[in-house]
Amino acid sequence: MSDISYDDLLTRNIALIASVCHKTAVEESRFIEDLELDSIDLVGLVSEMEEEFHVFVPEERLRAFRTVGEATRCLQELLSEGERVA
Amino acid sequence: MRDRKAGRGVLLTGGSGYVGGLIASTLLVHEDVTIVAPVRKGVDRQRFLSPVSAEVRLAGHAFDERMASRIHLVDLPEREHLDALDAVVTEFGVDEVIHAAGCLDYFNAGALESVNIELTRGIVEQARRWQVSRFLYVSTAFSSGYMFRTIGETLHTAPGKDPTDYTRTKRVAEEIVAGSGLPYLILRPSIIIGDSRDGHYSGKQYGLYQLWAGMERLLCREWHPEMHALAPRQPVQLIHQDAFQSAFLAAYRHLPDDSIMNIVSEHETLPDLRALWDLWLDACLRPEKTYYYERMADIPLREINGKQRALLALASVNLQIASHPWRYETTSMDTLRAKGMTFTNATRDSVALCQDVFIAESKQIQEFLAAHRSSFSAETTQIDISPPVIGAAPVLAGVAAP
Numbered sequence: 151m152s153d154i155s156y157d158d159l160l161t162r163n164i165a166l167i168a169s170v171c172h173k174t175a176v177e178e179s180r181f182i183e184d185l186e187l188d189s190i191d192l193v194g195l196v197s198e199m200e201e202e203f204h205v206f207v208p209e210e211r212l213r214a215f216r217t218v219g220e221a222t223r224c225l226q227e228l229l230s231e232g233e234r235v236a
Numbered sequence: 237m238r239d240r241k242a243g244r245g246v247l248l249t250g251g252s253g254y255v256g257g258l259i260a261s262t263l264l265v266h267e268d269v270t271i272v273a274p275v276r277k278g279v280d281r282q283r284f285l286s287p288v289s290a291e292v293r294l295a296g297h298a299f300d301e302r303m304a305s306r307i308h309l310v311d312l313p314e315r316e317h318l319d320a321l322d323a324v325v326t327e328f329g330v331d332e333v334i335h336a337a338g339c340l341d342y343f344n345a346g347a348l349e350s351v352n353i354e355l356t357r358g359i360v361e362q363a364r365r366w367q368v369s370r371f372l373y374v375s376t377a378f379s380s381g382y383m384f385r386t387i388g389e390t391l392h393t394a395p396g397k398d399p400t401d402y403t404r405t406k407r408v409a410e411e412i413v414a415g416s417g418l419p420y421l422i423l424r425p426s427i428i429i430g431d432s433r434d435g436h437y438s439g440k441q442y443g444l445y446q447l448w449a450g451m452e453r454l455l456c457r458e459w460h461p462e463m464h465a466l467a468p469r470q471p472v473q474l475i476h477q478d479a480f481q482s483a484f485l486a487a488y489r490h491l492p493d494d495s496i497m498n499i500v501s502e503h504e505t506l507p508d509l510r511a512l513w514d515l516w517l518d519a520c521l522r523p524e525k526t527y528y529y530e531r532m533a534d535i536p537l538r539e540i541n542g543k544q545r546a547l548l549a550l551a552s553v554n555l556q557i558a559s560h561p562w563r564y565e566t567t568s569m570d571t572l573r574a575k576g577m578t579f580t581n582a583t584r585d586s587v588a589l590c591q592d593v594f595i596a597e598s599k600q601i602q603e604f605l606a607a608h609r610s611s612f613s614a615e616t617t618q619i620d621i622s623p624p625v626i627g628a629a630p631v632l633a634g635v636a637a638p
Contacts, residue, residue: 197542
């Protein structure tokens with residue numbers, strides 16, 4: 151089970167986005183429309199999230215990464231499910 | 237050959253896109269036409285003309301005021317009001333429509349439906365009212381979906397499973413065009429890459445360029461001693477942009493009405509997916525070991541480097557499409573070759589030229605090479621991971637490559 155709360159995950163995600171993408175994000179920010187990330191930025195950011203949280207994001211779950219909040223919720227679910235990287 | 241009036245009008249949709257721009261430059265150089273191009277808001281004349289004029293010049297022709305005056309931009313009306321184009325159709329004597337507008341956003345089902353199907357339906361309806369002499373539609377070589385037999389130059393009456401909604405919507409659009417009652421020509425190019433003569437490319441980062449851009453931005457940060465690649469020995473269906481232009485022009489001039497043409501390189505000349513990975517790895521990474529997989533499902537995604545996993549996720553759909561054994565009927569290509577069409581097939585060397593240009597133009601790759609070339613391995617051990625037999629462990633077969 152994940153012992154990281156949604157709010158903690160969100161705060162760390164927003165900090166990660168600032169550090170990797172140099173963008174100021176909020177929970178509702180949409181990656182493509184608001185943060186203006188392209189598909190390469192997005193998969194690169196997801197790999198940083200995987201590294202940060204030691205979680206594995208299966209390709210089929212990437213579609214849920216529309217907003218920062220949705221991505222955070224998905225990460226929380228994956229952590230709960232024990233989707234760890236090696 | 238069709239009888240064509242000098243100075244006639246051609247309505248070209250998608251002219252501000254990559255393929256539409258290639259068509260516009262070809263028509264300007266080789267045909268006595270005036271191009272009427274509906275464009276979305278935000279596309280100004282300069283933005284439209286820039287790639288078109290560049291292609292004209294790179295083909296060795298002058299792009300002067302006279303040529304520029306043969307392009308007329310008009311606002312693309314909302315789909316429900318395409319009859320607003322009536323005035324320009326009359327003014328410029330449009331008697332032919334070339335519909336090259338399309339959506340390639342694999343995962344945007346709404347946009348695919350709206351652009352590839354509904355816009356096509358709308359343009360076809362207007363073309364019938366305008367009583368044009370022919371409707372030419374630019375489709376894709378993959379509109380059949382996954383087929384395990386030769387893909388004919390006919391409508392796909394029994395399509396295979398679609399890799400994405402893109403292929404399905406292009407197929408539906410073909411049916412709309414063919415069922416319109418208008419004389420038609422449907423062209424199905426495979427994946428278009430840079431020019432065979434100098435490797436230049438002005439399109440977006442789709443197809444092979446998506447993979448290269450992903451490698452540039454995801455991998456060219458640190459040296460990777462191990463690489464994991466989805467790389468079956470399956471020829472990848474590529475055509476050069478100059479070959480596309482040549483095939484377009486020959487088809488435009490010579491094919492009879494109601495033809496469908498697969499525009500593909502000769503199967504035997506094409507590099508396979510593994511050769512494309514090897515080209516890149518040799519130029520930009522030279523790992524100690526490369527693992528080659530036949531299927532995405534065999535790649536141990538949890539265990540590999542995160543950036544390599546990101547690259548595979550990015551290019552997953554295109555890599556899986558490229559892994560399929562596509563085979564095409566080439567009757568129209570053969571006929572046009574016999575009439576003198578020059579068509580440079582894509583080969584390993586011609587793709588390498590395009591890759592060289594991409595690498596040379598990338599600041600990130602040049603900086604990466606300067607910083608990391610000293611880490612490159614003198615030789616790479618190549619390890620084939622064969623699909624496992626049920627109940628058995630994956631099979632490894634290693635060989636060192638210089």
